[in-house]
Amino acid sequence: MAEGADVSEILEDCEELDLTGSHLPDLSGIDLPDGLKALDLTTNRLRALDPRLLxxxxxxxxxxxxxxxxxxxQLGNSAFRAVLKELVLHDNHIEEIPEMEDFTSLQRLELSYNQIQSLQPLLSLGSTVLSDLYVANNAVQKIEAVQQFTNLRMLELGSNKIREMTGLEGLTNLQELWLGRNRIAEISGLNSLTALRKLxxxxxxxxxxxxxxxCSQLEELYLSHNGIQRLEGLESLPNLRVLDVSSNQVSDLTxxxxxxQLTDLWLNDNAITSLGDLVAAAGGPMGGSLTCLYLxxxxxxxxxxxxxxxxxxxxxxxxxxxxxxDQLV
Structure with missing residues (x-):
């Protein structure tokens, strides 16, 4: 909404209402039409949910x-809970995921940048069509309560306190898994994730x-800033286009x-002393596909x-x- 606009001037038959950046402490001066299908309240100062919204x-x-x-x-008692498809609660002060048993149509749920410690309440989520789940930048310690979401395609759990890659077995349709900035010491639990494209x-x-x-369908693999000493298992990844192993301890490029199929290779800040292995790789198909290289x-x-x-x-x-x-050729 443009600065200075009167947010109370809303058409009665409006189906979409965008109040982004309106600096609203509450919705007391806002008309919420009964036929509203989309409501965007991004970047306001709301501390409570208006009963009229619910x-x-x-x-x-x-x-x-x-x-x-x-x-x-209170979202668990909302009148729209059975028809809501997308719920964005990103960047608030939420400590616990709400009860969501009757949210049977939910496809996208965003909970990143909050203070959530457990995914366990997701067991109550009634949706079987959830495809995108974002819970990055919280205090989650364990991957749990997500196996029932068999249609999940995107799972973002970066910047938490996760130590083990467990609880992923049922996610056979998962295409993207983001676990950066956690405390994981071993790659595991991916046996059933045969559709994974990005990790x-x-x-x-x-x-x-x-x-x-x-993970033979993997196309993008990001492993930077770890303690990896050598490349391994690459023969199982014939579709890989992007490989980032920068800031590790790799010395052997065998x-x-x-x-x-590789187009982007990030090897910077490692312990590579010779370009010999690169010469060997350049003589094969990779030599004709690589477009971006960091050394x-x-x-x-x-x-x-x-x-x-x-x-x-x-x-x-x-x-x-x-x-x-960092330079174009």
């Missing part, structure tokens, strides 16, 4: 992103990248030649001929390269 019967999309809500338990376990406590052998921060990038010689040598290896480190 009485809306046809609401399908509700965004309460960036408010001051701490208790949203991030960045900034954890990994010492090995083993455990990916069942296995890269198996990645025939800075490795001894191999500090050649006797200087920076220009290093760049020239790498560009010769990969004729389709468009970017080397």
């Amino acid at each position: 009485a809306l019967t046809g609401l399908q999309t509700l965004s309460l992103r960036q408010n001051l809500l701490s208790d949203v338990g 991030s376990v960045q900034s954890n406590r990994l010492m090995s990248m083993a455990g990916l052998q069942h 296995g890269l030649e198996a990645l025939t 800075s921060g490795n001894p191999a990038a500090e050649t006797a001929g200087g920076h220009a010689a290093y760049r020239a040598a790498v560009v010769r290896m990969f004729p389709k390269l468009q970017q080397l480190d």
Whole structure:
């Protein structure tokens, strides 16, 4: 809504209402039409849920992103709970996921940037069509209560306190799993995730990248900022297009030649002393597909001929390269 607009001037037959950035402490001056299907209250100062909002019967999309809500338990008694498809509670002060047994149509649920410690209340969620679940930047310690969401395609649990990759067995349709910035020491629990396309376990406590052998459809893999010492299991990932193992302890690049579809390779800030393995990989199919390569921060990038010689040598290896480190080719 434009600055200075009168938010009370709402058409009676309005189906969509966008009050983003209106700095509202409450909805006392706002008309909420009975036929409302979409309501966006992003970036306001709401601390409680207006009873008139909860009485809306046809609401399908509700965004309460960036408010001051701490208790949203009343949503469990809302008149729209059976028809709501998208609920955004991102960036509030919520400590507990509300009771959601009657939310049978919910497809997207966003709970990131709150103070949630447990996923256990999700067991009450009645939806069988949930496809997107975001619970990043909370205090979740365990992956649980999500196995029943067999249609889930996106699961975001980054920046929590998770130590183990468990509780994922039923998510056979999952395509994206984001677990960066947790406390995970081992890749596991992915045996049934054969549809997985994107996986991030960045900034954890990994010492090995083993455990990916069942993820043959994987296209993007992000493992930066761990303690990985060598590449392994790449022969099981023929569809991989993006591989990020930057800021690890990798010194041996054996296995890269198996990645025939790779376009983006992040190897910067490791312990690579020689470009020999890259030369071998460049002679195969990967040499003709790679368009982006990061190698800075490795001894191999500090050649006797200087920076220009290093760049020239790498560009010769990969004729389709468009970017080397932070510079375009």
